[in-house]
Amino acid sequence: MPTLNxxxxxxxxxxxxxxxxxxNRGRVGASTRQRVLDAVDALGYRPxxxxxxxxxxxxxxxxxxxxxxxxxxxxxxxxxxxxxxxxSGHFVIICNTNEDPLNGRAYLDQIAGTLSEGVLVTNANLDxxxxxxxxxxxxxxxxxxxxxxxxxxxxxxxxxxFRLAGELAGAHLLELGHRRIGAIVGSKASGIHAAxxxxxxxxxxxxxxxxxxxxxxADTIHGGYTAxxxxxxxxxxxxxxxxxxxxxxLGAMHAAADLGLNVPSDLSVIGITDIQLARxxxxxxxxxxxxxxxxxxxAVSLLRELIETAPRCEGGxxxxxxxxxxxxxxxxxxxxxxxxxxxxxx
Amino acid sequence: MPTLNxxxxxxxxxxxxxxxxxxNRGRVGASTRQRVLDAVDALGYRPxxxxxxxxxxxxxxxxxxxxxxxxxxxxxxxxxxxxxxxxSGHFVIICNTNEDPLNGRAYLDQIAGTLSEGVLVTNANLDxxxxxxxxxxxxxxxxxxxxxxxxxxxxxxxxxxFRLAGELAGAHLLELGHRRIGAIVGSKASGIHAAxxxxxxxxxxxxxxxxxxxxxxADTIHGGYTAxxxxxxxxxxxxxxxxxxxxxxLGAMHAAADLGLNVPSDLSVIGITDIQLARxxxxxxxxxxxxxxxxxxxAVSLLRELIETAPRCEGGxxxxxxxxxxxxxxxxxxxxxxxxxxxxxx
DNA sequence: TTGAAAGCGCTAACAG
DNA sequence: CTGTTAGCGCTTTCAA
Numbered sequence: 001m002p003t004l005n006x007x008x009x010x011x012x013x014x015x016x017x018x019x020x021x022x023x024n025r026g027r028v029g030a031s032t033r034q035r036v037l038d039a040v041d042a043l044g045y046r047p048x049x050x051x052x053x054x055x056x057x058x059x060x061x062x063x064x065x066x067x068x069x070x071x072x073x074x075x076x077x078x079x080x081x082x083x084x085x086x087x088s089g090h091f092v093i094i095c096n097t098n099e100d101p102l103n104g105r106a107y108l109d110q111i112a113g114t115l116s117e118g119v120l121v122t123n124a125n126l127d128x129x130x131x132x133x134x135x136x137x138x139x140x141x142x143x144x145x146x147x148x149x150x151x152x153x154x155x156x157x158x159x160x161x162f163r164l165a166g167e168l169a170g171a172h173l174l175e176l177g178h179r180r181i182g183a184i185v186g187s188k189a190s191g192i193h194a195a196x197x198x199x200x201x202x203x204x205x206x207x208x209x210x211x212x213x214x215x216x217x218a219d220t221i222h223g224g225y226t227a228x229x230x231x232x233x234x235x236x237x238x239x240x241x242x243x244x245x246x247x248x249x250l251g252a253m254h255a256a257a258d259l260g261l262n263v264p265s266d267l268s269v270i271g272i273t274d275i276q277l278a279r280x281x282x283x284x285x286x287x288x289x290x291x292x293x294x295x296x297x298x299a300v301s302l303l304r305e306l307i308e309t310a311p312r313c314e315g316g317x318x319x320x321x322x323x324x325x326x327x328x329x330x331x332x333x334x335x336x337x338x339x340x341x342x343x344x345x346x
Numbered sequence: 347m348p349t350l351n352x353x354x355x356x357x358x359x360x361x362x363x364x365x366x367x368x369x370n371r372g373r374v375g376a377s378t379r380q381r382v383l384d385a386v387d388a389l390g391y392r393p394x395x396x397x398x399x400x401x402x403x404x405x406x407x408x409x410x411x412x413x414x415x416x417x418x419x420x421x422x423x424x425x426x427x428x429x430x431x432x433x434s435g436h437f438v439i440i441c442n443t444n445e446d447p448l449n450g451r452a453y454l455d456q457i458a459g460t461l462s463e464g465v466l467v468t469n470a471n472l473d474x475x476x477x478x479x480x481x482x483x484x485x486x487x488x489x490x491x492x493x494x495x496x497x498x499x500x501x502x503x504x505x506x507x508f509r510l511a512g513e514l515a516g517a518h519l520l521e522l523g524h525r526r527i528g529a530i531v532g533s534k535a536s537g538i539h540a541a542x543x544x545x546x547x548x549x550x551x552x553x554x555x556x557x558x559x560x561x562x563x564a565d566t567i568h569g570g571y572t573a574x575x576x577x578x579x580x581x582x583x584x585x586x587x588x589x590x591x592x593x594x595x596l597g598a599m600h601a602a603a604d605l606g607l608n609v610p611s612d613l614s615v616i617g618i619t620d621i622q623l624a625r626x627x628x629x630x631x632x633x634x635x636x637x638x639x640x641x642x643x644x645a646v647s648l649l650r651e652l653i654e655t656a657p658r659c660e661g662g663x664x665x666x667x668x669x670x671x672x673x674x675x676x677x678x679x680x681x682x683x684x685x686x687x688x689x690x691x692x
Numbered sequence: 693t694t695g696a697a698a699g700c701g702c703t704a705a706c707a708g
Numbered sequence: 709c710t711g712t713t714a715g716c717g718c719t720t721t722c723a724a
Contacts, residue, residue, distance in 0.1 A: 001459050001483055003717055014695050019719060029693055044483070049460040050396045050405060051717035054700050059396060060461060061407075061439065068425060070622065075421045079414060082442055091457060093407065093437045096428055111437060113347050114395040114701095115406060137347055137390070221626040254628040276416065277623075280567040282600040349701055360711050365703060375709055397701035400716050460717095 002043040011039035022047065061091045062303065063116040065107065065124040067099045071219070072247070073275050073292075074122065077144070080296030081120060088304050090117070097124040105130045113139040118303040120144055123192055131155060140306035144299045145290075147195040149325050156306060156321040158298045162272070165288040165329035166199025166244070169270045172286070172331050173240045174207045176339045178268060181212045182231040184243040184252060186219040196244040196272060212238065217248050224248025228255035232267075239267065239340035246271035246278045246287055253281065253336060264338035274332055283335035291326050298324045348389040357385035368393065407437045408649065409462040411453065411470040413445045417565070418593070419621050419638075420468065423490070426642030427466060434650050436463070443470040451476045459485040464649040466490055469538055477501060486652035490645045491636075493541040495671050502652060502667040504644045508618070511634040511675035512545025515588050515616045518632070518677050520553045522685045524586040524614060527558045528577040530598060532565040532590045542590040542618060558584065563594050570597025578605055578613075585613060585686035592617035592624045592633055599627065599682060610684035620678055629681035637672050644670045 004022075008015045013032060021028050021036045028036075039045070053060045062085050066074040082092050093116060097104040104126040112119055112134040119134065119141045135141045135155065143157035152159075173181055183200060186193045197214070204211055213235050217227035224243055228251060232238060241256075243249035249271030256267045263269055263283055271278060274289035302324050350368075354361045359378060367374050367382045374382075385391070399406045408431050412420040424440060431438050439462060443450040450472040458465055458480040465480060465487045481487045481501065489503035498505075519527055529546060532539045543560070550557055559581050563573035570589055574597060578584060587602075589595035595617030602613045609615055609629055617624060620635035648670050 004719095005717075015718075016696080016720075017694060020694090023719085025720090027693060032693080046455055046460065048400075048717050049456065051400055051460075051700090052719075054394075054396055054400055054702090054716090055718040055720080057700065057719095069415075069421045069428075070425050072418055072421070075415045075418070078440065079416050079442060082415075082440065091439045091441075091461065093439050094424065094428065095437075096425060109392055110395065114392065114397075115437065250626075254626075257628050280596075280600075282603050350703095351701075361702075362704085362712080363710060366710085369703090371703090373709055378710080394701050397716090398703075400718095401701075401703040403703095403716065 001048075002045045004045070004047070007036065007039045007043055007045045010043060011035045059113070059115055059117040060089070061093050061111075061116045062300070063093050063095050063107065063111055063119045065095045065097055065104060065119060065121045065126060067122070067124045068096050069094055072277055073245075073273060076275060077122065077292055077296055080293040081300060084297045084300035088300070095124075097126065099125045101125060101127045101130070108134045113137055118142070118307050120299055120303060123187070128154070140303055142299050142303045142306070144295055146323070147192070149323070152320060152323050154321065156302055157323050158295050158302060159323055159325045160290055160295060161325070161328055162193075162290075163195040163199035163202070165272050165290065166196040166201075166242075167203045168199075168288050168329060168331050169242050169272065170200040170203025171207075172333070172337065173242060173268060173270060174203060174209060176240075176268065176337060178240040178340055179209055180235070180238050181209075181240045181242055182228075182235060182238045183212060183214040184217050184224055184227045184231070184241060184248045185214060186217060186223075186244045186248055193244040200242055200244075217243075217251075219245050219247055221247050221251040221254070224251025225255045226251070228252035229259070232256070232259055232261070240337070241267065241269050243269070243271045246273045246275045246285060249285055249287065249336075250277060250281055253283070253285070263336050265341060268337040268340070270337055272329070278332075278334070281336075286334045286337040287332055288329045289332045290329050295326045298326055347394075348391045349394070350391070353382065353385045353389055353391045356389060357381045405459070405461055405463040406435070407439050407457075407462045408646070409439050409441050409453065409457055409465045411441045411443055411450060411465060411467045411472060413468070413470045414442050415440055418623055419591075419619060422621060423468065423638055423642055426639040427646060430643045430646035434646070441470075443472065445471045447471060447473045447476070454480045459483060464488070464653050466645055466649060469533070474500070486649055488645050488649045488652065490641055492669070493538070495669070498666060498669050500667065502648055503669050504641050504648065505669055505671045506636055506641060507671070507674055508539075508636075509541040509545035509548070511618050511636065512542040512547075512588075512590070513549045514545075514634050514675060514677050515618065516546040516549025517553075518679070518683065519586045519588060519614060519616060520549060520555060522586075522614065522683060524686050525555055526581070526584050527555075527586045527588055528574075528581060528584045529558060529560040530563050530570055530573045530577070530587060530589040530594045531560055532563060532569075532594055539590040546588055546590075563589075563597075565591050565593055567593050567597040567600070570594025571601045572597070574598035574601035575605070578602070578607070586683070587613065587615050589615070589617045592619045592621045592631060595631055595633065595682075596623060596627055599629070599631070610682050611687060614683040614686070616683055618675070624678075624680070627682075632680045632683040633678055634675045635678045636675050641672045644672055 146157035147162040217223035278285040492503035493508040563569035624631035
């Protein structure tokens with residue numbers, strides 16, 4: 001691989017000049033510029049990104065922390081993140097924490113500030129303390145998909161009103177006439193989906209409908225399957241299931257099928273997120289769509305701002321860490337919800 | 347972020363010594379070592395990976411080229427790649443080509459050899475010429491999932507016997523008694539799935555069964571859906587569908603459902619790969635499992651070898667580019683295949 | 693308009 | 709055992 005120095009020699013100029021023409025920096029004479037350009041493609045020169053970054057005191061990548069890229073939501077998000085990152089010349093490194101805070105910390109320790117200029121965090125089950133540490137060391141961190149716009153975390157974030165998402169889901173089911181609704185709430189006691197459940201409960205309360213049974217489940221199809229079976233077997237009269245995520249909702253549909261229940265005529269199922277699979281399932285899943293791409297773009301642009309300004313205003317953050325709020329979740333009605341069989345019109 | 351120099355000053359030694367204790371290189375006195383270590387965590391020092399890489403003449407990442415990380419196969423593969431890469435201290439950068447060779451080339455030009463030490467390529471629709479170029483510039487490239495072990499490409503690769511996969515699929519269907527089998531062949535005219543289809547046809551031929559209708563389709567659930575509908579509507583007597591990939595197979599199951607056909611009693615469906623979704627679909631998909639994780643590991647280890655040896659044996663590749671062959675695909679019988687309704691025993 | 697020089701943070705000879 | 713010296717490939721003052 002030819003270096004900038006070799007290009008310079010080849011063009012009979014100094015490295016500084018080559019650098020200048022390459023980045024359109026200083027004023028360079030037209031003929032010199034041409035000579036340099038010729039040398040560049042005579043040699044097939046490509047700038048060494050790592051070296052450039054080192055000299056500039058920057059880093060050419062963004063780190064994307066996910067619990068496991070295999071969970072189908074993350075790839076979709078990652079794709080959007082990558083697109084956004086490319087526009088600012090960043091590459092993205094995927095960091096699978098595998099739900100283990102230790103892995104997360106190891107990643108942060110290694111790449112934050114050295115290989116990556118900023119860190120994007122999805123529900124990767126990271127230690128907040130670790131995140132603060134990396135932030136205090138000067139590498140900006142932004143939380144994607146913060147679930148409570150009204151309760152900012154101690155870190156920069158992009159918020160999505162997941163309470164509203166839950167509420168919309170509840171309202172939709174209620175409107176169809178459902179009164180006995182089971183809930184599958186994702187992600188263990190970590191309470192990561194608490195807002196989604198609260199919104200749902202709020203909707204019920206507002207309608208004067210009693211809370212139905214609830215079951216916690218892993219955020220997978222299988223987790224939803226197991227939870228739904230348990231729910232349905234213990235509560236045969238349920239006419240609908242609300243899952244705080246699409247994957248468990250899909251699992252609930254499978255459980256229904258295995259129990260001889262038809263979706264939606266015997267059982268309605270609704271999820272949250274609107275992943276690709278929701279569109280591709282049979283019946284297609286009714287869900288509350290979250291603006292994934294928008295979140296990714298907001299997150300990347302926020303991160304970029306932080307990267308720009310971080311060096312300057314070291315100490316004082318005016319009113320707490322910045323937060324961007326993505327547009328509201330919205331209901332997407334597909335084929336997995338319908339009025340309960342014997343719904344009496346209100 | 348403290349630098350190695352500061353650590354050195356803090357410990358009252360020279361940078362070289364710090365470097366030595368950090369990498370257990372030269373012999374360092376016990377007390378000095380301790381002093382350095384103390385300084386390291388007094389300052390919270392972490393090595394600057396990019397700088398280190400630059401000094402070592404290496405790069406800390408591997409590039410993974412995929413057509414789109416959103417296709418559910420790739421995340422699974424990416425996860426395995428990342429795990430393997432971590433063991434050699436590499437991070438992985440995901441490069442979505444979005445099926446466009448131009449994007450692929452842009453990625454290669456930018457990061458190969460500067461940010462990434464090696465390139466892993468899945469079916470990303472890249473220009474082979476571009477790949478050769480980057481290889482000739484000294485950055486090793488390995489093709490993952492080469493489909494024809496007997497016809498090595500001009501590049502290092504990990505091969506999987508996809509002809510066999512197709513044959514196994516055909517054989518399974520035949521054994522169940524199917525004689526009228528439609529085929530959904532993925533990925534346009536690029537012929538990327540040709541081997542999979544040939545194997546299938548070989549199985550039929552060996553059994554003296556006539557080829558059924560064939561339809562090409564995009565490698566998505568929707569693509570499979572459309573193709574299957576067309577196939578089924580034009581050929582009502584089909585009792586089975588063979589798809590060269592799981593996603594289209596899943597789509598075929600949906601099409602069957604929409605046409606009032608029960609899978610597997612009215613129609614058997616089989617795919618190739620065994621992605622997670624194959625396990626999670628209802629009915630669960632019978633498929634030919636490809637050893638994804640093994641392929642990822644072989645690919646990374648081959649790439650590592652190439653990275654090690656590349657500098658030395660610049661010119662001469664003994665017997666063409668190296669190829670590793672992953673273990674054979676194998677049949678995984680689930681619930682989407684069964685004997686055709688009126689199968690007469692052979 | 694171009695060149696010379698210093699330095700980003702680290703490693704790698706070699707010398708002492 | 710430890711320090712000295714160069715230098716990875718590039719950028720960026722500052723002079724010329």
